[in-house]
Structures are given as structure tokens and as C-alpha cells.
Amino acid sequence: MSALPASLDARLAALLGDGWRTDPAERLTYGYDNSRREAMPDGVALPRDRDQVVELVRACRGFRVPIVARGRGTNTTGAAVPIAGGVVVSFERMDRILDIRPGDRCAVVEPGVINGDLQAALAPHGLFWPPDPTSAAFSTVGGNLACNAGGPRAVKYGASRDNVLALTAVTGAGELIVCGSATTKGATGYDLQRLLVGSEGTLALIVEATLRLTPKPTARRALRVIYRDVASAARGVARLMAQPVTPSMLEFMDTQAVRLARDVGGADLPTDAGALLMIEADGEPHMLDAAIAALAAAANGDGLVALDDAPDEAARGKLWAARKALSPALRTLAAGKINEDVVVPVSRIPELVDGVQAIARAASLPIVCFGHAGNGNLHVNILYAPGDASQCERADAALSQVFALTVSLGGTLSGEHGIGLAKRDFMPQAVAAPTLALMRQLKAAFDPDGILNPGKLLP
Amino acid sequence: MSALPASLDARLAALLGDGWRTDPAERLTYGYDNSRREAMPDGVALPRDRDQVVELVRACRGFRVPIVARGRGTNTTGAAVPIAGGVVVSFERMDRILDIRPGDRCAVVEPGVINGDLQAALAPHGLFWPPDPTSAAFSTVGGNLACNAGGPRAVKYGASRDNVLALTAVTGAGELIVCGSATTKGATGYDLQRLLVGSEGTLALIVEATLRLTPKPTARRALRVIYRDVASAARGVARLMAQPVTPSMLEFMDTQAVRLARDVGGADLPTDAGALLMIEADGEPHMLDAAIAALAAAANGDGLVALDDAPDEAARGKLWAARKALSPALRTLAAGKINEDVVVPVSRIPELVDGVQAIARAASLPIVCFGHAGNGNLHVNILYAPGDASQCERADAALSQVFALTVSLGGTLSGEHGIGLAKRDFMPQAVAAPTLALMRQLKAAFDPDGILNPGKLLP
Numbered sequence: 001m002s003a004l005p006a007s008l009d010a011r012l013a014a015l016l017g018d019g020w021r022t023d024p025a026e027r028l029t030y031g032y033d034n035s036r037r038e039a040m041p042d043g044v045a046l047p048r049d050r051d052q053v054v055e056l057v058r059a060c061r062g063f064r065v066p067i068v069a070r071g072r073g074t075n076t077t078g079a080a081v082p083i084a085g086g087v088v089v090s091f092e093r094m095d096r097i098l099d100i101r102p103g104d105r106c107a108v109v110e111p112g113v114i115n116g117d118l119q120a121a122l123a124p125h126g127l128f129w130p131p132d133p134t135s136a137a138f139s140t141v142g143g144n145l146a147c148n149a150g151g152p153r154a155v156k157y158g159a160s161r162d163n164v165l166a167l168t169a170v171t172g173a174g175e176l177i178v179c180g181s182a183t184t185k186g187a188t189g190y191d192l193q194r195l196l197v198g199s200e201g202t203l204a205l206i207v208e209a210t211l212r213l214t215p216k217p218t219a220r221r222a223l224r225v226i227y228r229d230v231a232s233a234a235r236g237v238a239r240l241m242a243q244p245v246t247p248s249m250l251e252f253m254d255t256q257a258v259r260l261a262r263d264v265g266g267a268d269l270p271t272d273a274g275a276l277l278m279i280e281a282d283g284e285p286h287m288l289d290a291a292i293a294a295l296a297a298a299a300n301g302d303g304l305v306a307l308d309d310a311p312d313e314a315a316r317g318k319l320w321a322a323r324k325a326l327s328p329a330l331r332t333l334a335a336g337k338i339n340e341d342v343v344v345p346v347s348r349i350p351e352l353v354d355g356v357q358a359i360a361r362a363a364s365l366p367i368v369c370f371g372h373a374g375n376g377n378l379h380v381n382i383l384y385a386p387g388d389a390s391q392c393e394r395a396d397a398a399l400s401q402v403f404a405l406t407v408s409l410g411g412t413l414s415g416e417h418g419i420g421l422a423k424r425d426f427m428p429q430a431v432a433a434p435t436l437a438l439m440r441q442l443k444a445a446f447d448p449d450g451i452l453n454p455g456k457l458l459p
Numbered sequence: 460m461s462a463l464p465a466s467l468d469a470r471l472a473a474l475l476g477d478g479w480r481t482d483p484a485e486r487l488t489y490g491y492d493n494s495r496r497e498a499m500p501d502g503v504a505l506p507r508d509r510d511q512v513v514e515l516v517r518a519c520r521g522f523r524v525p526i527v528a529r530g531r532g533t534n535t536t537g538a539a540v541p542i543a544g545g546v547v548v549s550f551e552r553m554d555r556i557l558d559i560r561p562g563d564r565c566a567v568v569e570p571g572v573i574n575g576d577l578q579a580a581l582a583p584h585g586l587f588w589p590p591d592p593t594s595a596a597f598s599t600v601g602g603n604l605a606c607n608a609g610g611p612r613a614v615k616y617g618a619s620r621d622n623v624l625a626l627t628a629v630t631g632a633g634e635l636i637v638c639g640s641a642t643t644k645g646a647t648g649y650d651l652q653r654l655l656v657g658s659e660g661t662l663a664l665i666v667e668a669t670l671r672l673t674p675k676p677t678a679r680r681a682l683r684v685i686y687r688d689v690a691s692a693a694r695g696v697a698r699l700m701a702q703p704v705t706p707s708m709l710e711f712m713d714t715q716a717v718r719l720a721r722d723v724g725g726a727d728l729p730t731d732a733g734a735l736l737m738i739e740a741d742g743e744p745h746m747l748d749a750a751i752a753a754l755a756a757a758a759n760g761d762g763l764v765a766l767d768d769a770p771d772e773a774a775r776g777k778l779w780a781a782r783k784a785l786s787p788a789l790r791t792l793a794a795g796k797i798n799e800d801v802v803v804p805v806s807r808i809p810e811l812v813d814g815v816q817a818i819a820r821a822a823s824l825p826i827v828c829f830g831h832a833g834n835g836n837l838h839v840n841i842l843y844a845p846g847d848a849s850q851c852e853r854a855d856a857a858l859s860q861v862f863a864l865t866v867s868l869g870g871t872l873s874g875e876h877g878i879g880l881a882k883r884d885f886m887p888q889a890v891a892a893p894t895l896a897l898m899r900q901l902k903a904a905f906d907p908d909g910i911l912n913p914g915k916l917l918p
Contacts, residue, residue, distance in 0.1 A: 101806060103700060104804040106804070154644055155643075178890075181889075182869050183802045183804055184834045185609055185831070185835075186802065186871055187657050187874060188871040189657075189898055194620075195654050203649075237562075238563075241562060242564070242584075242585070242674065243674055246674075287750070347563050375642065375644040376563075376644070412647040414645070416646050423647075432637050435651070436648075437634075439649045442901060442904055445901055457648060
């Protein structure tokens with residue numbers, strides 16, 4: 001039983017044919033994302049083209065029915081959960097790569113294209129699209145753009161927002177807008193395409209994207225650097241980011257993460273390892289030696305315990321083993337995990353990690369930090385037993401303290417996961433009231449009736 | 460005699476002290492920019508801090524008096540000309556570099572800092588801020604941001620919009636907003652800072668900017684490549700942009716520009732030169748050989764006439780002589796010059812140049828194209844005699860045709876100069892009506908009474 005007005009139901013059925021679903025069992029599968037939250041939509045639309053999207057937005061607007069855009073639901077913040085009911089618009093049928101233009105370093109795609117499928121299609125051209133979230137094999141380009149997805153490569157190549165040239169989208173008023181152009185430079189009016197990136201479906205539905213591509217480096221090489229403590233590793237990060245060879249990845253593990261990878265995950269790490277950096281360089285093979293030498297020199301400094309170079313892919317795999325052992329080890333430690341992705345200026349990483357450990361001690365809960373150090377973007381994992389009310393309460397309090405600490409260090413709530421539902425109520429901590437008020441006014445300009453993903457991003 | 464209400468005049472005098480100017484001779488010097496347009500403001504404000512900016516905007520808003528932000532007036536589009544009178548706000552007294560943080564790769568500056576002064580302050584830290592407009596020695600960071608200034612380095616390092624982390628600004632409602640954070644990643648609400656970049660003072664006045672810095676390469680090396688014709692050079696550009704070594708500059712001169720540099724400017728160029736590329740690589744000295752070899756290999760192809768490598772700075776200067784000879788040569792050819800900076804996808808450069816030459820023939824006027832080929836951003840120079848009514852008319856018609864051609868090739872009006880007054884009325888050619896309408900609504904959200912730089916950017 002859908003709660004939609006019968007005439008809207010009939011209109012969408014006529015518009016979308018078998019792309020209109022109201023069966024409860026089917027609706028249910030479009031009601032959750034990777035946040036483990038869920039809510040039942042009243043209908044699911046699978047449009048085939050932009051005209052159908054325009055028509056369905058106009059139809060829903062006529063009845064003030066909410067619309068929630070959906071890629072593949074890999075989001076961790078609840079941004080794709082239809083908490084106000086209404087219509088979920090899944091872009092799974094708009095999944096064509098429309099054009100790949102190597103000389104222009106761009107590709108034109110529909111929003112439902114899977115990130116990994118795009119990369120496979122680009123590989124023969126020697127090109128790639130930089131955003132590489134962990135979900136890349138399953139998540140869509142549209143979803144990546146809606147959430148400004150990043151990943152480890154962002155330290156060198158930027159996140160989704162840095163890799164888009166133009167977007168075609170349908171606003172909450174049902175207007176088709178074309179933002180930007182397929183050019184790498186532009187000073188023609190307001191930059192609407194980068195505003196849409198990261199807006200989590202609250203401003204407009206993306207129906208076509210022109211992506212900025214980068215030539216794919218033909219080789220890569222990794223360093224694993226072990227430090228005595230977090231402060232030494234963080235000084236290494238600052239040195240690495242202040243010299244001219246930008247690493248293609250610069251990943252960090254704090255003391256808790258190192259211990260967990262070694263003691264629980266079985267990684268081969270010395271007992272005096274207090275922190276770890278995984279550093280990668282990419283480029284042309286004949287340039288890599290020099291790049292790795294520059295990175296190793298920058299990584300070397302007070303507190304260094306060991307520096308291992310991986311000359312080939314097999315050795316690279318061995319070095320990454322410690323990082324790979326971490327996630328399963330985390331799961332064995334506690335059933336409940338709050339995984340946040342706060343971001344601070346690189347120089348403030350030691351204060352963030354120290355402060356987080358103080359919060360952990362006060363809460364009597366383990367907190368493990370690792371992530372994309374080159375961007376100051378750390379995944380803070382608060383571990384707790386979901387069945388224990390006291391632990392749940394302390395975990396929630398710790399999370400709030402982590403956000404307050406982050407903001408006090410000049411950082412912000414999210415580096416790459418977004419706000420969605422999970423962090424919505426923390427927005428006033430990070431964004432001043434007049435700026436938030438302006439964001440609400442912009443939302444109203446794009447979506448006058450507030451039908452696009454209501455209740456997300458803005459408190 | 461200022462046309463301002465006496466009470467506003469008194470209030471601004473009390474607020475700003477000697478930073479409030481109403482003497483006509485002084486006002487006049489703030490009434491023009493590099494577009495050669497001019498208009499008399501009713502007063503000139505030289506605020507010392509953000510609080511004064513907030514107060515002055517609120518005061519002006521109370522009387523619906525226009526406000527035009529001004530850096531150093533190097534803009535070429537009339538964006539800084541106070542066509543509706545009102546108050547010009549010059550940021551010359553807000554010119555402090557507040558912080559340079561090498562480990563965070565960022566600097567915090569007031570808007571009145573001169574681009575060149577910032578670069579000088581960054582040099583000892585081995586860092587630079589990428590935007591390098593021709594005006595860099597005189598233009599301000601605030602002006603660069605307001606207009607999304609680029610320059611030749613943008614092909615590798617991006618334009619102003621790509622090199623800003625956070626902005627503090629005062630909206631037309633007199634609200635102080637803080638957009639973004641001093642982090643290289645962010646997924647916390649709407650991206651307002653990149654929206655402000657390129658908005659030409661129509662949305663808010665920037666009072667502080669946190670800039671993204673890049674480690675300064677310690678060496679550079681240039682190639683000059685001469686081709687038989689424009690099509691061969693353009694194929695070279697496409698090959699260069701499709702391989703992994705991104706040049707730090709990739710400048711182009713068309714047949715007319717080459718001929719002018721040789722026959723009028725005296726540059727040493729062969730008579731069969733139909734087009735020219737200046738290519739530069741930068742990086743660490745021990746990596747440059749490999750980079751230059753990769754660029755030379757990509758530049759080499761059908762239609763190549765000569766490829767010269769500059770192993771040192773003296774030789775580099777000689778290779779650049781042809782480009783440097785061009786601007787004075789242009790001036791000798793005609794007193795009037797319309798210099799536009801259209802941008803097209805790189806692969807469409809040959810069609811753009813061919814089409815422009817057809818327009819030149821039909822108009823019986825010389826048109827010379829050169830510019831930043833790696834971004835498809837060409838400076839189209841229409842030459843005419845300002846005293847000749849027929850030539851003026853034909854030049855205007857040719858300009859309109861150049862814009863139409865550019866848009867038909869998937870390009871847009873401006874790559875780096877902006878819209879201002881000069882291209883405002885061409886906006887509907889480049890931006891569809893619903894998108895323009897949305898831009899107007901965004902403007903209204905930032906500036907409800909339309910007092911910020913009225914008549915600019917939006918038609």
C-alpha cells in the first residue's frame with residue numbers, strides 16, 4: 001500500500017511504465033543505505049532519460065511529495081534513506097557512458113554509471129577518473145558526485161568536486177539546468193556545478209555529468225614508514241606535504257590501529273611501532289626512482305623506526321597487509337562501530353589524535369584512528385557494544401566531543417562521507433548561523449517546495 | 460558633489476575616518492578599470508577590517524546604495540566600473556598576509572594583498588599560489604578570486620577557483636559568512652567558497668581568503684614547436700594533453716600571430732611556420748629530462764616543422780621572444796583591439812581558429828588568435844580602427860559571431876577574464892534561460908536588494 005495520491009501514482013505509472021514500482025517488497029530494497037538506517041519509500045522510480053526525470057519531479061512537486069535520489073546506496077550517512085517517504089529515484093537505468101574524449105580529457109556519463117565500470121572503460125585510453133572511494137566497484141558516479149566522494153588518491157588528484165567540468169540537472173522546481181561546460185577553465189557566471197557536488201540530492205537531481213579525466217600513471221611504488229609515535233608520524237606528514245613531490249597516497253594508522261593490526265590482525269609490525277604511514281608515488285616508470293627518493297627523504301626524521309620500500313607489486317602487497325588486516329581486526333574488537341571521517345589541517349593531526357585518545361580514556365571505549373593523512377582526513381572509529389546502553393550513550397557523547405575537538409582545531413565534520421542524517425544535527429557546531437541561513441536560502445532557490453531529500457544535510 | 464544621502468555620507472565618514480573619500484578628483488581614480496570604461500562613484504571606502512565592511516554594507520543597504528568591490532582595477536571586462544554610481548570599496552588597506560602555514564600548504568590573506576607580493580612572501584617557504592594572470596605584479600588576490608583569474612600555469616595547476624580552501628565574506632544583506640575550512644577536503648554542506656570565486660563582487664565582498672598553496676618546482680624547461688598549420692598544432696595539443704606528463708604551460712599562436720611576430724615583431728621564425736606551441740615543464744631538476752622527452756615525443760607528429768629545446772634560462776628567453784614580440788606588434792597593426800578569451804574543448808581548437816579566420820575574412824578585419832591551448836582558452840584579438848564607424852560596426856558583429864561559434868563548439872564565453880559589463884549581454888547565448896533564472900535567484904539569496912555590483916555578470 002503506497003501512501004501516494006492515486007492520481008500521482010497513475011501519472012508516474014503512465015510516465016515510467018515498468019520503471020514505476022510500488023510493490024512493498026521492492027520498495028523496501030530501496031529504503032536503506034550503508035548507514036544501517038532504513039525507511040519505506042512510497043514508490044520507486046527508475047527513469048530512462050532526463051525527460052522522465054523532469055516530468056516526475058514536476059508531478060511530485062504538484063503534490064509536494066518528497067524525492068530522494070539514489071545511486072547504489074553505498075552512502076554511510078543515511079543521505080539516501082527516504083525518511084519522509086515519497087519517491088526514491090534510482091538511476092540504475094541511466095547508466096550509459098555517452099562519450100569518452102581523450103584529447104579533451106573528459107567523459108560524458110549518465111549518473112547511474114558504476115565508478116569501477118567507468119574506470120574499466122577509460123583504461124584503454126590511458127585515462128582515469130580520480131575519485132576512488134572504497135565503494136568504487138559498486139557505487140555510481142552520480143552518488144560519488146552527490147556526496148563529493150574522495151578516497152586515498154584525493155591527496156594528489158582531488159575529490160569528486162575537483163574532477164567535474166559540467167553537470168546537467170533537474171532542480172526541485174522541475175527545471176532542467178546546464179551548469180559549466182566541457183572546458184577545463186571557465187569564468188562565465190556562477191559556478192553551479194561545484195555547488196551541486198556534495199549537495200546530497202537536496203538541490204537538484206544530476207542527469208548527466210561531464211567528468212574531468214587524468215592520464216593514468218603507468219607505474220606506482222609504495223613506502224611503509226614506521227614511527228615511534230603519532231607526533232613523529234605527523235611531523236613526517238607535514239614534511240611530505242611541504243616538498244614538491246606530492247604522493248599519490250599518504251595513509252596513516254595511529255597507535256591503536258597499529259596495535260590492532262599486529263596483535264589481532266597478525267600483521268608483521270615491530271612492537272615499538274607507535275604509528276605508521278603508507279606512502280605511494282605514481283608516474284612514469286623512469287621518474288619513480290627519483291620520486292620515491294624524495295618522499296623517503298621527507299619521511300625520514302626524528303622518531304623514525306623503520307622505512308621499507310616495495311620495489312614491485314608483490315612487495316607492495318606485503319606492505320599494505322598491515323592496513324588490510326585492520327578492518328577485520330576492528331570487527332573482532334566490538335560489534336558496534338561509529339566511523340566518522342573528520343578533517344583537520346595536516347599540522348593539527350597530532351592534536352586530533354591525542355585529543356581523541358583523551359576522549360577514549362574518559363569514555364572507557366577504544367577509539368581507533370586511521371585514514372588519509374595527506375588531506376588531514378582521519379577515520380575515527382569509536383568501538384562499543386550495541387547491546388550495552390551505557391556504552392551506547394558514552395559512544396554518542398564521545399562522537400560529539402570528537403566533532404567539537406575537530407572544529408576547535410580548524411577542521412570540519414566530514415572530509416568525504418558527507419552529512420546526510422548522521423551529522424545533520426552537528427552542522428551548527430561547524431557552520432556559523434548566518435552561513436547556515438544562507439545555505440537554507442540557496443536550497444529554497446533550487447527547491448522552492450523543499451521536496452528534494454528533505455531532512456538531510458541542513459539541520 | 461556626491462549624490463549620496465547626507466546621513467549615509469555622515470555615517471560612512473564616522474565609520475571610516477580618512478578611509479572615506481568623496482572628493483571628485485579622488486573618486487574619479489576609482490571609476491575605471493582596464494576595460495577603458497569609466498563611471499563616477501559617489502564615494503570611495505577604504506575599510507581597514509571586516510567589521511568596517513559589515514557596517515558599511517549595512518549602511519549602504521539601508522539606503523539601497525550600490526557597492527562595487529575593487530582590487531586594483533586590472534579587470535578587462537568593466538567588472539570594477541561603478542556604472543550605477545554608489546560606493547566603491549577598495550581593499551587597498553586590507554592588504555596583510557595573516558598567516559603562512561607550509562605544513563598545511565595554505566596561506567591566510569586579506570583581499571588587498573597583491574598577487575606578486577604574496578608570491579614573494581611564499582618563495583622562502585618553497586611554495587607558490589598558482590594563479591598567474593598577466594597582471595600578477597599589480598592585481599590583488601581578492602580581485603583574482605572575484606574574477607577566477609587564471610594564466611598560463613592553469614593548465615597544470617588550475618585557476619583561482621581550484622586554489623582556494625575557505626573564504627570569509629560579507630553578503631549584500633550585511634551578513635558575515637564563513638565558507639569552507641582550511642582543509643584540502645570537505646564534504647560539510649554546500650560549497651559556497653567556489654561559488655563566490657568568479658562571482659565578480661555580485662554576491663558578497665571577500666574579506667579574508669585561505670588559499671591552497673603548491674610546492675614550487677625548483678626548475679623549468681621550455682620547448683618551442685613550430686607546425687605547418689593550425690590543424691597540425693592542435694593535433695599536437697590533443698596528443699600532449701592525452702599523455703601523463705602535464706605541461707606547466709602550453710601556449711599557442713595561430714598563423715596570423717606567427718606572421719605578425721615575425722614580419723612586424725622581428726621574431727626569428729621560418730616562413731613556413733603556420734602555428735607555434737610554447738611548451739614548458741617544471742619539477743625537480745633530475746626529473747625534467749624525462750618530462751621534456753615525453754612532451755617532445757607527444758609534440759612530434761605530422762606537420763611538425765621544427766622543435767627547439769631550451770636547455771637553460773637564456774635559451775628559454777630566446778624561445779619566448781616570438782611570443783613577447785606579439786603584443787607590441789599587435790598594437791602597430793591597429794589602434795583598436797577587442798581582446799576576448801573564449802574557451803573550447805581542446806579538440807575543437809582547429810575549428811575555432813578556422814571559423815575565426817572565416818569571420819575575419821567576411822568582416823575584412825584582421826583577427827589574431829593566441830593563448831592557453833592546454834585549456835582551450837584562446838585570446839581572440841579583433842583589430843580595427845576606432846575612428847572608422849564601419850570598422851567598429853564590423854568588429855562588433857565579428858565579436859558576436861565569435862561567441863556564437865564558440866558556444867556551437869561546446870565552449871563558453873570566458874576562460875579567465877570573466878563577464879562583467881563587456882560580455883553580460885552575451886550570457887543568454889552561453890547559458891540557457893532556466894539556468895540564468897536560477898543564477899538570478901542565487902544572487903537574490905546573497906544580495907536581496909541587488910546592491911552588490913548591479914548590472915554586472917547577469918543580463
